[in-house]
Amino acid sequence: MFSLFQATHATHALRGPLLRAGLALLLGLGSGAGARADAAADAAAWPAKPVRIVVAFAPAGAADILARSLGEVLQRELKQPFVVDNRPGAGGNIGTDNAAKAPGDGYTLLVGIDTTFTVNPFIYKSMPFKGTDLRPVMMIASQGMMVAVNPRTGLRTLDQFIAQGKRSGLTLGSAGYGTPGHLASAILTHATGAKVSHVPYKGNAPASTAVLAGEVDGGIISSSAMLGQVAAGKVVPLAVTTRQRNPLVPGVPTVGELGHKDLEQEVLFALWVPAATPEPLVARIQSALEKAMKDPALRERMRANDLFYEGLTGPAAAERIQALADRYRTVIQSTGMKME
Structure with a gap:
C-alpha cells in the first residue's frame, strides 16, 4: 500500500534533482541570453579593428x-x-x-x-x-567570359577556332582547375570534338597574360581581364559567353548567336x-x-x-x-x- 509517508519521501527524493535541473535551466537561459546580448553588442561595434x-x-x-x-x-x-x-x-x-x-x-x-x-x-x-x-x-x-586568341594563331572566328582544334589541337588557358573557363573548355571539347588542351593558371590576370604572350593559343577568361588587351588589338575576341552582347565590346558575338548555346555561362x-x-x-x-x-x-x-x-x-x-x-x-x- 502506498502511504503518505512514501509520497512525502519520494517528493523529497526528487526535490534535489529537480531543483538542480531547474537551476541549470535558468543558468542556461541566462547564459544564452547573455551570449545573444554579447553577439548583438559585437555586431553593433563591428568593425573595431582592421x-x-x-x-x-x-x-x-x-x-x-x-x-x-x-x-x-x-x-x-x-x-x-x-x-x-x-x-x-x-x-x-x-x-x-x-x-x-x-x-x-x-x-x-x-x-x-x-x-x-x-x-x-x-x-x-x-x-x-x-x-x-x-x-x-x-x-x-x-560577369561573362570571353573566348579570345593570340593574333599569331591567325584565327578570327569561333568556327575557325573549332576547326583548327579538330585538325591539330589547341591550347586554352583558364583561371584554374574548376573555374568557369575550365568548365567551358570541357563543354567546348565535348560538344564540338575539338581537341583542346586545358592549361590552368592561378587567376584570370595570369591567364590573360599567357594568351598575350603566346604561351597558349587562347583562353576562356573573364571578360574584364581581356577588355584592355582587346581595345589595344593585342588579342582577338571570338565570342562572349553571356546571353546578350557585352555593351563594352558590342561587336563581339555571343556563343548563342554562333550556335553554341551550351557554352553560355x-x-x-x-x-x-x-x-x-x-x-x-x-x-x-x-x-x-x-x-x-x-x-x-x-x-x-x-x-x-x-x-x-x-x-x-x-x-x-x-x-x-x-x-x-x-x-x-x-x-x-x-x-x-x-x-x-
Missing part, C-alpha cells in the same frame, strides 16, 4: 578588383582598414579554405566565385573544406563569412554591403570592369549557388571533365 578580405584568386583579376573597390568604400564608411589578402590556387580552394578556418568574428571575409563551391567538389578527389563551412552574405555581381562573385559567424554580425555585414553598393563610384567602376550588380542575399543567394551546383554536376558527368 578587416581582412581574402581573395581566392590572383591580383588584378575580377575578384581582386571587386574586393579592392568594395574595400575602399567600406573603409571610408566604417572607419577601419579593409585589407585584401590574395591567396590564389587550386581553383579558389586555397583562399577559400583559409577563410573557412578563420574565426567567425567578422574580421575575415571571403570574396570568391561560385565555381569553387559548384564545380570543385565534383572534380577534386578531396576538398580541404565543406560547403557548409561558409555562408554567403551577398551574391554581389555577375556567367561567373558569379559573392562575399562569404565563416559559418560560425553569429546572426547579428551577419546582418550587420550585410547591411554594410547593401549601403556600400549604393555608392555611385563603386557601381561605375564595376560597370567599367564588366561586373553587373546582383545583390542577392541570405537564402536567395544560397539557393542560386545550389541550383548551379546541380546544373554543373550534370555537365561534369556528361563531359567527363576532370583534373588533368
